Amino acid sequence: MDYETLMQIFGSTVRLGTPLLLACLAGLFSERAGIFDIGLEGKMLAAAMAAGSVAAMSGSAWIGLLAGIGASLIFSGLHGLASITFRGNQLISGVALNFLSSGITVLVAQALFGQGGRTPPLDGAARFNPITLPFAESLQDVPLIGPLYYQVISGHSILVYAAVAFVPLTWWVLYRTRFGLRLRAVGENPAAVDTAGVSVVGLRYAALAITGVLCGIAGAYMATALQAGFGREMTAGRGYIALAALIFAKWRPWQALGATMLFGFFQALALRPDVVESIARFKVPVSMLDALPYILTVLVLAGFVGKAIPPRAGGEPYVKER
Amino acid sequence: MNKLPQWADVVLVPLISLLLAALVAAIVLLAIGQSPTAALGIMVKGAFGSANGWGYTLYYTTSFIFTGLSVIVAFHAGLFNIGGEGQAQLGGLGVALVCLALPWPHWTVALLAASLGAAVFGAAWAAIPAYLQAKRGSHIVITTIMFNYIASALIVYMLVDVLRPAGQMDPASARFPAGAKLPALSDMPFISEFFARMNPDGTPKLTKAGLQMYSNVPANVTLFIALAACLVVWLLLWRTRLGYQIRAFGKSEAASKYAGINPVKITMIAMLISGGLAGMMAINNVMGSAERLLQNSAEGAGFIGIAVALMGRNHPLGVLLAALLFGFLYQGGAALGLNTTIPIEMRVVVQGLVILFTGALDQMVRMLLVWVFGFGRKAVA
Numbered sequence: 001m002d003y004e005t006l007m008q009i010f011g012s013t014v015r016l017g018t019p020l021l022l023a024c025l026a027g028l029f030s031e032r033a034g035i036f037d038i039g040l041e042g043k044m045l046a047a048a049m050a051a052g053s054v055a056a057m058s059g060s061a062w063i064g065l066l067a068g069i070g071a072s073l074i075f076s077g078l079h080g081l082a083s084i085t086f087r088g089n090q091l092i093s094g095v096a097l098n099f100l101s102s103g104i105t106v107l108v109a110q111a112l113f114g115q116g117g118r119t120p121p122l123d124g125a126a127r128f129n130p131i132t133l134p135f136a137e138s139l140q141d142v143p144l145i146g147p148l149y150y151q152v153i154s155g156h157s158i159l160v161y162a163a164v165a166f167v168p169l170t171w172w173v174l175y176r177t178r179f180g181l182r183l184r185a186v187g188e189n190p191a192a193v194d195t196a197g198v199s200v201v202g203l204r205y206a207a208l209a210i211t212g213v214l215c216g217i218a219g220a221y222m223a224t225a226l227q228a229g230f231g232r233e234m235t236a237g238r239g240y241i242a243l244a245a246l247i248f249a250k251w252r253p254w255q256a257l258g259a260t261m262l263f264g265f266f267q268a269l270a271l272r273p274d275v276v277e278s279i280a281r282f283k284v285p286v287s288m289l290d291a292l293p294y295i296l297t298v299l300v301l302a303g304f305v306g307k308a309i310p311p312r313a314g315g316e317p318y319v320k321e322r
Numbered sequence: 323m324n325k326l327p328q329w330a331d332v333v334l335v336p337l338i339s340l341l342l343a344a345l346v347a348a349i350v351l352l353a354i355g356q357s358p359t360a361a362l363g364i365m366v367k368g369a370f371g372s373a374n375g376w377g378y379t380l381y382y383t384t385s386f387i388f389t390g391l392s393v394i395v396a397f398h399a400g401l402f403n404i405g406g407e408g409q410a411q412l413g414g415l416g417v418a419l420v421c422l423a424l425p426w427p428h429w430t431v432a433l434l435a436a437s438l439g440a441a442v443f444g445a446a447w448a449a450i451p452a453y454l455q456a457k458r459g460s461h462i463v464i465t466t467i468m469f470n471y472i473a474s475a476l477i478v479y480m481l482v483d484v485l486r487p488a489g490q491m492d493p494a495s496a497r498f499p500a501g502a503k504l505p506a507l508s509d510m511p512f513i514s515e516f517f518a519r520m521n522p523d524g525t526p527k528l529t530k531a532g533l534q535m536y537s538n539v540p541a542n543v544t545l546f547i548a549l550a551a552c553l554v555v556w557l558l559l560w561r562t563r564l565g566y567q568i569r570a571f572g573k574s575e576a577a578s579k580y581a582g583i584n585p586v587k588i589t590m591i592a593m594l595i596s597g598g599l600a601g602m603m604a605i606n607n608v609m610g611s612a613e614r615l616l617q618n619s620a621e622g623a624g625f626i627g628i629a630v631a632l633m634g635r636n637h638p639l640g641v642l643l644a645a646l647l648f649g650f651l652y653q654g655g656a657a658l659g660l661n662t663t664i665p666i667e668m669r670v671v672v673q674g675l676v677i678l679f680t681g682a683l684d685q686m687v688r689m690l691l692v693w694v695f696g697f698g699r700k701a702v703a
Contacts, residue, residue: 038463038467078678081683081686082678082682082683082686083682086682086683086685086686086689087685088681088682088683088684088685088686089681089682090682091402091463092402092628092632092677092681092682093678093681093682093683095404095628095677095681096674096675096677096678096681096682097674097678098674099625099670099671099673099674099677100670100671100674100675100678101674102667102670102674103667103668103669103670103671103672103673103674104350104667104671104674106665106667107350107354107664107665107667107668107671108354110354110663110665111354111355117665117667232667237471240464240467240468240471243464244464244468247461247464285479285482285483287475287476287478287479287482288475288479290471290475291471291472291475291476294468294469294471294472294475295468295472297464297468298450298454298460298465298468298469298472301454301458301460301461301464301465301468302454302458302460303458303459303460
């Protein structure tokens, strides 16, 4: 494999890792606040449908993005209602919302466009188009740095750069603000937060709202940047891979960037079986490459790559009166 | 908190949850410009209106009984097995390997061997997540989800590169030998009368030789195995020492450990039974209906098991009733997809709503009941 091919694969790693990163950070906020969220997948899917549909109708990717965030927030609100207000089982609520989203996105897209549950193909301003950073083309021929800059760093849509910027932002919010301290505390020991006179319910809803916004951006990215329109089940398990990345990253933002880009790299490799074969020197079945991120996730979960300790109050509804 | 009387908890809560799910589904239909009453009419007619409809409804019911039982056995041990889908697909692989291995002399022998193959493969697929949960503390929900994806990749590989006969284009195994063909309900004495084909005037349809004609339905002898499985699971959970240990472990891990119950052993056994039950679903769809292994053979039935278990209040009898309900929803949903412009995905929406209301918003339903009927006020006073 030559350097140019490697840079191409790194470029698609960034493109494929971005929705994972956004969903992973989304899950980070919710799980750090003590709410398990299996429903990242469903939120992304709903957002992808809303963003794709509204972008197709309005011709503006930005309005589509807002619609995507809105749809994702509705699902976040439902999850909050079930798991915070009515103290239901958070895992079951997430599973339910994933099914709901899987079905309802096809229903709505079919009712709107009648194209078998897809949105019409998007182009022009209805998509987030790649941005070529300054000098990317003129520096392309500089050895080593040129292809790196042109293929990997430049040429992504604005949402990719936003997603990367969310990493230090998440770190700052979690570790350097009062809100972040309280958010982490509510995931470890909600009773202590309650005793200090801070609303557990309020904090957890706030965390879910952030989760909703980030999943909304992830879904909108899927439909209006990575691909040109919504298709049924287009998130294809990315919400679950993001959850696995979150565990791999041990619920920390910078590590989340590393984990999601690693999983993005595997997805990028699965798209290039020719490259894998030239390295492995035998025919690798494509289905095995598809399974690679999931197998790796299981290995991570099995604790062969360090031990992951989740937030202590995760999954437990908070009961004020005993 | 106010407590509901037990009968209300067992009967009213699932019923009200179901009504709420139906109400929201109706609103969804109205929102996409369809008539909910017309849709319900088509669903009822499609599922129960003909011998053929009944045949499909009972066929789906059979599958859902297995996956529903699979979920409740794990639930009683405090484990949430979302991996029924992958376990059922692996069960299908087990059935295919067994059925293709020998020219089976009679279906009873083949059924016995194939059931064993299905259960062993399904259990094996559940064993790895179970082991990781028991020994390494990896969350079983996430690992079983991952194993669903790995299972479908594995099945694709097996069908494309291993089991596909030479010269065949579509990724599927060879057809099973004739000796492995299970009798459909319409082939069985007495029962076949329910599947007699009728003329529009109500007289039975006859062949040229004057013999009665029957609809060819996918529901097969596996239905009776599913019914037996309900009984066996009930006996296991409430009438054996192992069942007691499983339930005690699910109620309180700490207390059961103190009572000398081995958590690793119970986690493993409960998940092996759970995976085995999910795998046994394959004798219904792979051996009884498709008669060869296809891609995505479980068709989401593994996930329906979650809804069936929640709706059935974690009891085998409840699972039986809920499986029939979802059999109706599935066959009715297929009728919607065929006869109307409502996409077949409507049944996934209903499935999600039922899981949401029965599994996650059950507390809301209870509060609603307390508020409406004034249950439990006397208990407090």
